[in-house]
């Protein structure tokens with residue numbers, strides 16, 4: 001006989017778990033625009049991430065047409081220099097199809113521990129952002145490619161590279177395709193101590 005579900009296992013909790021498990025990094029997006037209001041709400045939800053000493057170390061940079069085009073130009077230049085024009089063309093074509101561009105930056109600190117904790121807080125905020133969008137049917141992908149450490153990328157964002165780090169460039173949009181993934185089991189990743 002099937003064991004009864006434990007009392008804590010409500011339909012709401014199951015649904016919440018499905019959202020957490022179902023989110024995937026999306027590579028291919030539809031061109032359907034994502035409402036700006038939804039993105040603002042996702043940023044607001046992101047800002048409730050835990051952050052030690054309530055430093056709120058994050059900034060969200062929502063890119064418009066001009067700044068996206070500047071990033072595409074920059075990535076063309078970087079890939080051409082590193083590889084060749086054909087590789088650059090391929091990458092620019094791929095990146096040009098990403099409908100939404102959000103960058104999350106983290107305030108820099110001279111205090112190494114604070115810096116590490118602030119970075120962790122920004123990562124938690126990005127996860128909030130991505131999950132909020134996911135619940136609304138919007139997929140995303142977090143990237144930390146070469147461009148995110150490039151001085152000219154900071155210039156496009158109007159960011160002082162001595163004062164902030166980029167934690168991620170997040171592309172978002174309605175998914176064209178949602179990939180599947182595997183994860184280790186709880187048994188593989190849990191150490192229970194006495």
Ligand SMILES: Cc1cc2nc3c(=O)[nH]c(=O)nc-3n(C[C@H](O)[C@H](O)[C@H](O)COP(=O)(O)O)c2cc1C
Pocket residue numbers: 023024025026142143144145168181
């Ligand atoms: C800090 C961070 C940086 C990432 N950078 C990249 C990246 O540069 N390129 C990429 O393809 N995916 C990147 N990803 C996405 C991961 O590859 C992805 O989360 C992983 O493959 C698991 O897939 P899932 O998100 O669908 O579960 C990054 C994820 C994190 C957390």
